[in-house]
Amino acid sequence: MSTPKHREAGGRIYSRVHNALWLRLTDGTYRVGDMLPAQRDLVKDLQVSRDVVQKVLKDLGDKGFLVSVRGSGTRVIALPTTNDSEADDPQARPTLYEYMGKAFREPEVSLDLVALTAETFIGHFRSQTELVTAGKIKPARVTVRMLLPSEDTPLEYPRALDPKDDRVRLRWRNRVRRHTAEMGDFCKELEDAGVEVKLLIRRMQRSPDFKLILLNDVHALVGLYSPVVGPIRLDDGTIVSRAVDVKGAGVNLHHYERRVAGADDVSQFGDYREWFDSRWNLSA
Template sequence: MPTERPSIPLPLQIADKLRARIEDQVYPLGEKLPSQRLLADEFGVSRETIKGALDRLESEGFIKTRQGARSEVTRTQGAPAPGEEADETSVVRSRQIHTDARREEAGAHSLESVIERAFLAKDVTLDAYSLTTESLGRHLGKQLDAVGRGDLRPDSITLRLLVPSGDFPLAYPAAVDQGDSRPFERWRRSADEHLTTLKNKILMVRDSDRSTTDVRLEIKRVELTPTVKFYVLNNETLLFGLYTLAPRNMILDDDSVVLALDVLGLQSNLFYHSASDSETQGHLYFTEFQAMFDGLWRHAHGMLKMYPPGR
């Protein structure tokens, strides 16, 4: 019988959200965060909870807090923390999307803008395979919020996500000391939280009286550790990135530190290919990755669940 997975403490949840804003340059390097009072009002928590979140970010080197002053961003996601050595895999990478297609504008697009464009279609489809749904879920959430408000009105949205099962340890993240399962447990709790957030967004759209969109989310958990992440949007656009494995100091939920092998997911470069790029290799990349996803979806051992439930 599976054991109950502990929830992530509230200060750590808020730290994750603030870290994501730093990574997305909502708070760029050198920028000051809002005051603790404003953050407490925004998240509906006590200032003590906000202080706990800021303490976590400061311990990771993302911000510097001085008494009587607002916290300042001192590190961006992927850059070495104080005391860590920088190497070619720990420097901040551009999240620009790269392409060999003869579309000048495609190379400058971000994941966010590609998803925004995809949601303008009459019928939105997305097949995704990744280690977590963190970066994808953040951008999907914005579009689903717009659908729930009635600002976007596609006829249908169909999302198919392939993610690791979480029932068996992954190749990474993993402690260098192979007897320590805490990095895997931390990944599992975080991955579950991101999926739960996305499920709630789906239910929000279904229950909204301002939306007539037929929305469906299918999640298949497979017993695999992804070495790439890729997204196929509207049977037309492919985005894929490679996971780069590197050792790093991982701060756990109890503030202990463990040396772990992990991948740079949020900082992965993404490569863009289109099914219609007949003058390049783009259409072949698209076809092969779509076939890879379909094969895993049909044949990889795992559990399939659909949301909203009962569909």
């Protein structure tokens, strides 16, 4: 028979796994139509029992976000919205999904980004573009400035530990090229929908220490990149056993907001605004 202490511990583990998968549904890690990793991979990734993973997947399935197909796995069929309870919880971690949605509800949208690949950012930009083309929202102008690492500079990460092995860096380069090309396509879709769009991309000579998104010059989302050493699977399926990389889509974000004029800016928004502008101006 389980004791109250065991039940409490089990509840905390369930909540941790539920929150982790919920975050991945809202931050662009998992998109509609994606297959989730196999349960055995989720068990290893989240360091929990298979029973806990199955309970969380069932709960998210009951809420209409996932569907499980026998022999095929679990597919994402819908994403949470900012009206869902977890998103409204003041203790919940901020998500790019939430703040990107808020930004696009304004007539003037400005988005400044510092990132390693911009994959998550572009995924959420695509979601807002789809809402615009469907006629559900209609900003007048959208301005995007993206600051990404240079392709011509040796990066601290991602890279293979073997200095002669360039495959990890080339994998990163190809992904960035693909993502930025997609960004151009989405901006063209906005223009076709009658939105005035400006997209600017500059390169900096280093790997960023953190992901930074400034939205409408009011909100800042910041997440630290923590380098780790481990295996990396290349796009052709081969494994580089020892490489340096960071969490991208799964990085925890912290929110800072611009204070009203005359108030103490204890939120640090101003520091990040100044940091981005100085980096942007120094990057050719």
